[in-house]
Amino acid sequence: MSTADTITSRDDVMQKAKANTLISPRFYKTDYAAMDQLDMNPVRAEWDAMLAEYEGDNNHDHFQRTEEFAKEVKQLPPELHQEFLDFLISSITSEYSGCVLYNEIRKNVTNPDIKALMTYLTRDESRHAGFINQSLKDYNLAVDLPNLKSSKAYTYFKPKYIFYATYLSEKIGYARYITIYRQLERHPDKRFHPIFRWFERWCNDEFRHGESFALMMRAQPHLLRGANVLWIRFFLLAVYATMYVRDHTRPMLHEAMGLHSDEYDYDVFRITNTITKQVFPLTLDIDNPAFRAGLARLFKISQAVERAKAQGGVIGFVKRAAWSVAGLATFARLYLLPTMPNELPAQMRMQPAW
Ligand SMILES: [Fe+2]
Ligand SMILES: [Fe+2]
Numbered sequence: 001m002s003t004a005d006t007i008t009s010r011d012d013v014m015q016k017a018k019a020n021t022l023i024s025p026r027f028y029k030t031d032y033a034a035m036d037q038l039d040m041n042p043v044r045a046e047w048d049a050m051l052a053e054y055e056g057d058n059n060h061d062h063f064q065r066t067e068e069f070a071k072e073v074k075q076l077p078p079e080l081h082q083e084f085l086d087f088l089i090s091s092i093t094s095e096y097s098g099c100v101l102y103n104e105i106r107k108n109v110t111n112p113d114i115k116a117l118m119t120y121l122t123r124d125e126s127r128h129a130g131f132i133n134q135s136l137k138d139y140n141l142a143v144d145l146p147n148l149k150s151s152k153a154y155t156y157f158k159p160k161y162i163f164y165a166t167y168l169s170e171k172i173g174y175a176r177y178i179t180i181y182r183q184l185e186r187h188p189d190k191r192f193h194p195i196f197r198w199f200e201r202w203c204n205d206e207f208r209h210g211e212s213f214a215l216m217m218r219a220q221p222h223l224l225r226g227a228n229v230l231w232i233r234f235f236l237l238a239v240y241a242t243m244y245v246r247d248h249t250r251p252m253l254h255e256a257m258g259l260h261s262d263e264y265d266y267d268v269f270r271i272t273n274t275i276t277k278q279v280f281p282l283t284l285d286i287d288n289p290a291f292r293a294g295l296a297r298l299f300k301i302s303q304a305v306e307r308a309k310a311q312g313g314v315i316g317f318v319k320r321a322a323w324s325v326a327g328l329a330t331f332a333r334l335y336l337l338p339t340m341p342n343e344l345p346a347q348m349r350m351q352p353a354w
Pocket of ligand 1: 095098124125128205206
């Protein structure tokens with residue numbers, strides 16, 4: 001692992017969870033009064049059907065450890081162990097980020113549609129974060145969630161950005177979990193930790209969370225056209241690029257599963273591109289060689305920034321500034337690549353079919 005120091009104590013875990021780098025999961029605040037004004041009537045039938053699914057709570061018994069779980073946890077080679085810890089910590093942080101945001105919205109609205117949805121989302125994300133945390137506890141580590149909630153920096157996003165970013169992170173979360181699950185289903189000998197067996201039912205929660213935000217956007221069609229398309233394009237690229245860079249800092253993790261980070265990421269992008277056609281009027285052309293070269297360059301640049309950071313001093317600072325400019329230029333070039341237009345389907349809801 002190249003972007004983090006070794007994680008050996010609970011303090012290291014907290015430092016990692018609290019970090020606000022370009023690629024670390026963040027915590028968000030938003031305009032709760034605006035959230036309270038949302039009108040779900042334009043998608044009433046689909047909305048009510050979705051709330052009924054949440055009410056049914058088909059995963060209520062899923063996030064519990066079985067007896068075999070602890071027995072299956074084994075000692076991993078040191079490098080893989082570190083990358084796996086990094087994976088667990090960033091996964092908890094992003095699960096818990098959703099939990100905190102949804103819970104704040106829930107507390108600050110009276111609109112019954114939004115309040116009901118946010119109550120279900122908080123329930124699910126708190127289960128997810130708590131379940132991963134138990135796996136850190138096997139190694140005598142944990143993220144102190146209340147402490148993280150009070151001490152991590154929050155980024156303010158207006159509701160529009162929350163819709164784009166949260167929708168995408170839920171759907172890409174689904175695509176990530178299901179891709180790992182299917183790979184290990186084909187190669188059970190490569191399942192080096194029992195938590196991966198939980199991913200199939202787990203990712204259906206994330207899929208449904210994404211459906212909720214898709215409906216919220218379809219209820220406000222202006223968010224999906226005109227100048228807002230430029231924002232959608234921006235968030236697609238930002239989310240894909242962040243994931244690509246973060247995953248490439250953990251090559252061993254994917255190799256241990258019999259995957260290459262590149263192969264894994266493009267599988268995830270392909271699934272996410274297909275899903276997002278339900279709501280976004282464009283998709284990124286992930287097979288364009290210039291797109292692939294741009295992402296690879298972003299990763300190289302992020303590595304160079306880390307090296308400059310470690311070097312420190314004036315020279316380190318100057319190098320870091322220069323590489324940061326190169327990173328921005330690469331991101332801008334990626335942003336300007338042609339995209340593929342998409343006509344929104346009349347029937348929006350999708351099933352998790354991967
Ligand atoms: Fe989750
Ligand atoms: Fe979620």
